[in-house]
Amino acid sequence: xxxxxxxxxxxxxxxxxxxxxxxxxxxxxxxxxxxxxxSHFGPQLVVSVADRDLVADVxxxxxxxxxxxxxxxxxxxxxxxxxxxxxxxxxxxxxxxxRSVLRQLIMRPxxxxxxxxxxxxxxxxxxxxxxxxxxxxxxxxxVFNVNDLFFKYAMEGIAALLYECRLGCLKNExxxxxxxxxxxxxxxxxxxxxxxxxxxxxxWLRPVIPKPWEEFCHSWDGLFKFSCIHVDNRLKEIKSQLExxxxxxxxxxxHMLTAxxxxxxxxxxxxxxxxxxxxDTTSFTLSWxxxxxxRHPHIQEQIFxxxxxxxxxGTVASADDVYQLPHIRGLVKETLRLFPVLPGNGxxxxxxxVLGGYLIPKGTQLALxxxxxxxDEENFPDALGFQPDRWIRKHSTDRVDNFGSIPFGYGIRSxxxxxxxxxxxxxxxxxxxxxxxxxVSPLTADVxxxxxxxxxxxxxxxxxxxxxxx
Numbered sequence: 001x002x003x004x005x006x007x008x009x010x011x012x013x014x015x016x017x018x019x020x021x022x023x024x025x026x027x028x029x030x031x032x033x034x035x036x037x038x039s040h041f042g043p044q045l046v047v048s049v050a051d052r053d054l055v056a057d058v059x060x061x062x063x064x065x066x067x068x069x070x071x072x073x074x075x076x077x078x079x080x081x082x083x084x085x086x087x088x089x090x091x092x093x094x095x096x097x098x099r100s101v102l103r104q105l106i107m108r109p110x111x112x113x114x115x116x117x118x119x120x121x122x123x124x125x126x127x128x129x130x131x132x133x134x135x136x137x138x139x140x141x142x143v144f145n146v147n148d149l150f151f152k153y154a155m156e157g158i159a160a161l162l163y164e165c166r167l168g169c170l171k172n173e174x175x176x177x178x179x180x181x182x183x184x185x186x187x188x189x190x191x192x193x194x195x196x197x198x199x200x201x202x203x204w205l206r207p208v209i210p211k212p213w214e215e216f217c218h219s220w221d222g223l224f225k226f227s228c229i230h231v232d233n234r235l236k237e238i239k240s241q242l243e244x245x246x247x248x249x250x251x252x253x254x255h256m257l258t259a260x261x262x263x264x265x266x267x268x269x270x271x272x273x274x275x276x277x278x279x280d281t282t283s284f285t286l287s288w289x290x291x292x293x294x295r296h297p298h299i300q301e302q303i304f305x306x307x308x309x310x311x312x313x314g315t316v317a318s319a320d321d322v323y324q325l326p327h328i329r330g331l332v333k334e335t336l337r338l339f340p341v342l343p344g345n346g347x348x349x350x351x352x353x354v355l356g357g358y359l360i361p362k363g364t365q366l367a368l369x370x371x372x373x374x375x376d377e378e379n380f381p382d383a384l385g386f387q388p389d390r391w392i393r394k395h396s397t398d399r400v401d402n403f404g405s406i407p408f409g410y411g412i413r414s415x416x417x418x419x420x421x422x423x424x425x426x427x428x429x430x431x432x433x434x435x436x437x438x439x440v441s442p443l444t445a446d447v448x449x450x451x452x453x454x455x456x457x458x459x460x461x462x463x464x465x466x467x468x469x470x
Contacts, residue, residue, distance in 0.1 A: 002033040006040040026372040036358065067350060071088075083268070088276075115251070118160050118251075123431050285341060295440060297437075311430075317431070336405065343370060344370055349361070
């Protein structure tokens with residue numbers, strides 16, 4: 001099997017900071033070596049799969065508990081702190097057990113639809129916050145660094161559903177414990193590249209270069225502390241209600257605490273990991289979506305026309321309304337195709353596998369190159385073009401499923417928070433398009449992407465939000 005040599009990889013990633021260009025390296029290597037190639041990262045062998053049909057073969061061959069790759073640093077931290085693993089980091093029977101509990105609550109669209117009102121209250125605050133930020137600029141329209149705005153929206157939204165309380169992320173004065181969590185989250189992603197790829201960095205180097213591992217542990221300490229506080233607060237409220245003989249009602253966290261299908265440590269771990277997974281992923285996608293709409297005003301107006309015609313002027317959309325807004329759904333799918341939050345995904349083969357004519361032994365680490373497949377002309381004609389309507393079915397027999405772009409994964413190990421993330425994005429984008437013309441600020445140049453754990457904007461995006469006449 002072809003592929004770059006060990007020395008070439010070490011130079012690419014550690015000398016040329018390839019960790020910030022993983023998406024570009026995917027494209028480069030797939031052109032040089034083909035749709036399947038091998039790489040060595042120190043002692044670690046990785047087989048990269050950059051073909052839609054081969055990715056489909058890998059995912060369709062998975063067993064009942066697929067094994068992720070590169071989670072050793074997460075597990076090491078949990079062992080050190082005597083913490084449980086959550087749905088992202090768990091494997092095997094532990095993962096299956098937690099998955100079976102959580103999938104009953106948030107996997108189906110109808111389960112998540114009940115959160116529409118809660119999400120729309122956060123969208124209310126988002127729209128109000130856009131107004132506040134615009135007023136701070138002399139032109140009265142510009143919001144600087146929109147990803148900071150959407151980061152706080154996404155955190156407020158996911159926390160409202162997970163913790164069943166508001167954090168104040170979109171207020172002028174953010175509470176200190178919320179600000180501490182935001183700092184911990186930023187620290188987590190700043191240390192991401194040196195910890196997720198720990199297999200290539202020997203542990204004996206930690207005494208020599210201690211800072212990355214210390215920051216990684218410090219960030220996890222902050223994330224767990226924040227979650228424990230909010231879980232414990234809700235648990236105290238439930239106990240007080242029961243002591244008063246009141247009926248206990250609530251959302252996701254209340255169900256987990258009262259059903260007692262998971263231990264309290266399992267709940268701490270899962271809430272922490274779901275909050276971690278649900279903030280930057282949503283905020284980056286919203287930032288890219290608004291940037292793309294600003295760069296393509298004719299598509300923005302097409303979507304505005306659909307929203308206005310379907311809902312009527314000023315109507316606040318619910319989860320049920322989104323089914324009647326195919327261009328809003330297509331906007332999110334096309335944004336995630338062009339800028340997949342996870343440019344790649346990992347798997348460990350659990351059995352011998354024949355792939356692309358090669359025998360892949362059991363226990364081999366696979367890298368599924370989603371960025372490369374999503375920009376492949378064979379999978380998507382005019383792959384660099386922004387075409388949300390490519391995802392819209394033209395008739396009842398038309399299928400637009402495509403393994404070239406699977407931003408939420410596929411099968412049993414697909415993203416369990418997909419429906420929540422989609423609801424947050426669909427409702428926010430619908431309301432923003434109803435209220436504003438989105439334009440690129442003159443201060444924003446052509447924005448490229450970079451890999452920082454996730455695929456994110458390489459520079460700040462400044463946009464103008466101009467009131468629509470109606």
